[in-house]
Amino acid sequence: MTTTNIPRPLGALGPWLRPPVDIIEDETGIVVIADIPGVPLERMALRTEVDQLVIEGELAHRPGEAAASELPPGRYRRSFALSRELDPQGISAAMDQGVLRIHIPRAGGSHVRRIPILGG
Amino acid sequence: MIQIALLRSDTGRRSSGLRADPVKRRPLRQTLPRPNPLVHLNPALETPGQARAAHTDISHRARLTMLRSVFPQDILAELGRLQREAGEAGAPDDPMASALEGAEQAGAGRLASALPAQPALAALTAGMLTAPGAAMLHSPALALAPGIRDSRGARFPALNLRTSPVAIEIEAFMPGLSIDEVRLSLEGDVMVLTGERESQLPESDDGATVHAAERFSGRFRRVIGLPHDIDTQAIEARYALGVLTITVPRLQPVMARPITIQDPSRDDLTGRQ
Numbered sequence: 324m325t326t327t328n329i330p331r332p333l334g335a336l337g338p339w340l341r342p343p344v345d346i347i348e349d350e351t352g353i354v355v356i357a358d359i360p361g362v363p364l365e366r367m368a369l370r371t372e373v374d375q376l377v378i379e380g381e382l383a384h385r386p387g388e389a390a391a392s393e394l395p396p397g398r399y400r401r402s403f404a405l406s407r408e409l410d411p412q413g414i415s416a417a418m419d420q421g422v423l424r425i426h427i428p429r430a431g432g433s434h435v436r437r438i439p440i441l442g443g
Numbered sequence: 444m445i446q447i448a449l450l451r452s453d454t455g456r457r458s459s460g461l462r463a464d465p466v467k468r469r470p471l472r473q474t475l476p477r478p479n480p481l482v483h484l485n486p487a488l489e490t491p492g493q494a495r496a497a498h499t500d501i502s503h504r505a506r507l508t509m510l511r512s513v514f515p516q517d518i519l520a521e522l523g524r525l526q527r528e529a530g531e532a533g534a535p536d537d538p539m540a541s542a543l544e545g546a547e548q549a550g551a552g553r554l555a556s557a558l559p560a561q562p563a564l565a566a567l568t569a570g571m572l573t574a575p576g577a578a579m580l581h582s583p584a585l586a587l588a589p590g591i592r593d594s595r596g597a598r599f600p601a602l603n604l605r606t607s608p609v610a611i612e613i614e615a616f617m618p619g620l621s622i623d624e625v626r627l628s629l630e631g632d633v634m635v636l637t638g639e640r641e642s643q644l645p646e647s648d649d650g651a652t653v654h655a656a657e658r659f660s661g662r663f664r665r666v667i668g669l670p671h672d673i674d675t676q677a678i679e680a681r682y683a684l685g686v687l688t689i690t691v692p693r694l695q696p697v698m699a700r701p702i703t704i705q706d707p708s709r710d711d712l713t714g715r716q
Contacts, residue, residue: 343657343658343659344655344657344658345643345644345653345655345656345657345658346653346654346655347643347644347645347651347652347653347654348651348652348653348654349645349649349650349651349652350650353654356643356658358618358619358658358659358685359618359685360616360617360618360684360685360686361614361616361684361685361686362684363684383684385605385612385614388605388606388607389603389604389605390604390605390606390611391602391603391604392603392604393598393601393602393603394601394603394614394616419619420618420619420620420621420682420684420685421616421617421618421619421684421685421686422618422619422685
């Protein structure tokens with residue numbers, strides 16, 4: 324997995340893990356697919372802060388002596404700025420086998436508006 | 444545990460890049476002044492074909508017995524020697540470069556997987572013999588690296604490895620798969636995890652726009668070297684929350700048993716036959 328570490332914030336346990344995402348947009352809105360393996364649902368948090376969509380998840384820590392870790396214990400975190408034509412109230416999300424799938428609908432069913440270019 | 448270190452560390456430190464210097468480096472074969480029992484007694488380190496052949500000849504238990512008879516002779520001295528040698532070799536040595544060099548020289552995977560691993564083994568040893576600090580556990584030399592047989596520098600799935608006296612636990616972070624898409628097999632002492640993850644991205648003529656495509660898709664293959672003292676019949680694997688957890692129990696050593704020494708010169712019951 325291409326999860327990479329980003330600098331550890333003060334006071335946080337372990338490094339932040341940046342989950343890899345696919346982001347696909349079509350007429351209905353935007354779909355965000357994120358790889359967040361090893362996080363039970365109760366340790367996941369998905370919220371909107373002002374214009375940000377924030378994904379957080381805590382990797383369950385397992386006991387035992389770590390001989391090697393490609394994925395260190397820590398917390399997943401990633402945030403995206405939402406643009407105005409998206410509807411934060413309509414966001415829905417589902418998680419299955421470590422894959423989080425978020426759907427962000429367009430506000431008011433608005434569609435891409437073609438801007439006519441006037442010329443002489 | 445030691446064998447794991449040997450196999451795992453073949454690309455342990457990648458920071459220095461490929462900088463193998465054939466003049467400066469001693470030939471790999473000479474870095475082991477005497478035969479290394481781990482290398483010679485482990486058919487899994489040979490090519491897969493040889494490994495299978497060896498397994499038909501020598502049973503697992505027989506190899507264990509051989510190992511036990513060779514191994515305890517002076518394990519601490521041997522580990523210490525490896526550690527000193529790693530110190531002499533210095534940090535810039537790149538195990539991957541060594542592995543490639545080894546493969547070129549010997550034309551076989553055996554050297555490549557086994558010999559360049561010494562710095563990492565020494566690091567592990569240092570961690571075992573001194574107080575194992577957190578820094579040691581997370582040192583680059585100890586990082587689980589893809590095996591020499593991994594496909595194209597595979598990073599998927601990420602692997603975490605834990606050891607205890609009773610078992611080895613391997614976690615493979617591979618979200619979004621179904622069990623049918625994953626294959627786990629054991630070839631000698633080498634565990635191979637293969638599978639394929641389908642892309643979630645739409646076809647190009649779908650009218651959709653892809654803004655980010657970071658998630659792994661395609662075939663994957665990870666190779667994990669296991670130590671000799673494992674119970675191959677009792678390996679368990681469980682897939683939950685997108686994590687495949689593989690538990691490999693260790694064979695438990697036979698309990699120590701006191702043996703009475705008889706002295707016929709003593710006039711007691713045990714002396715009379």
